[in-house]
Amino acid sequence: MKKWIKLFAVIIVLFSGSTAVNAISNKPVHWGFKKGSNGKQADAGEEYEKLLHQYGGFYKGSKDEKVVYLTFDNGYENGYTKKILNILKKEKVPAAFFVTGHYIQTEPELIKRMVDEGHIIGNHSWSHPDMTKVDKERFVRELSLVAEETAKITGQKQMHYLRPPRGILSERTLQLGNEEGYTHVMWSLAFKDWDVDKQRGWKYAYDQIKKQIHPGAVILLHSVSKDNAGALEKAIKDLKKEGYQFKNLDYFMVKEKIKNPALFH
Numbered sequence: 001m002k003k004w005i006k007l008f009a010v011i012i013v014l015f016s017g018s019t020a021v022n023a024i025s026n027k028p029v030h031w032g033f034k035k036g037s038n039g040k041q042a043d044a045g046e047e048y049e050k051l052l053h054q055y056g057g058f059y060k061g062s063k064d065e066k067v068v069y070l071t072f073d074n075g076y077e078n079g080y081t082k083k084i085l086n087i088l089k090k091e092k093v094p095a096a097f098f099v100t101g102h103y104i105q106t107e108p109e110l111i112k113r114m115v116d117e118g119h120i121i122g123n124h125s126w127s128h129p130d131m132t133k134v135d136k137e138r139f140v141r142e143l144s145l146v147a148e149e150t151a152k153i154t155g156q157k158q159m160h161y162l163r164p165p166r167g168i169l170s171e172r173t174l175q176l177g178n179e180e181g182y183t184h185v186m187w188s189l190a191f192k193d194w195d196v197d198k199q200r201g202w203k204y205a206y207d208q209i210k211k212q213i214h215p216g217a218v219i220l221l222h223s224v225s226k227d228n229a230g231a232l233e234k235a236i237k238d239l240k241k242e243g244y245q246f247k248n249l250d251y252f253m254v255k256e257k258i259k260n261p262a263l264f265h
Helices: 001-020 046-054 079-092 101-106 108-116 138-154 171-179 204-210 224-239 250-259
Strands: 066-076 094-101 120-123 218-222
Touching: 001 101, 001 108, 066 079, 066 250, 079 108, 079 224, 094 108, 101 138, 108 138, 120 138, 138 171, 138 250, 204 224, 218 224
Parallel strands: 066 094, 066 218, 094 120
Antiparallel strands: none
């Protein structure tokens, strides 16, 4: 009898150990990277890149092609999105707008205009929580509400791209995002532009974009920034003069999957 008890105890220990090894980590990753400069790409480091690529996410494109991807985070409206959309339309530049529930509820006409003018609507969650701190049920609800309400306004039946609130993710949230059909889109060019009480003038935003720009850059701008709205047209025109092309995220997915299929599962 004692032998059976000991054997049972060993089995439990082994099973528990195996479960621990195979468990998906929920350790929060606060997205960050070494900024690009002089045309050299930003670098998030091997650990972050491996984690992101394991689940098909990305934060930059090829270093061999002067293509960049313009993305905006839209948590709430501060009066500048119409100007931003006018500039994008004038310059024929596609963008992705990652929106929250608040934005959808308060600015349905702008949401509709984004889609009507060929831009991508991405998911930034309904209420902007730290997604590593919510259970699976709420995680799914945060995403599904954004997708469903966007569809009611625009007719857009699917949503493919996810940007985690506050730039916080984990292996667990990457996996859950995949299960819901999403690709995580992080970024490789950003600066402190979201504080509406600490705007520094359009030249600051312009200089930050030009200083960090690099082939394959995924540019993150916040639409609440007066500086960004003021700098955008000149930045776009000058980057075009330097040979940069602006593409949408769907282009990235097709192009990078062909070139680097191992990075996408």
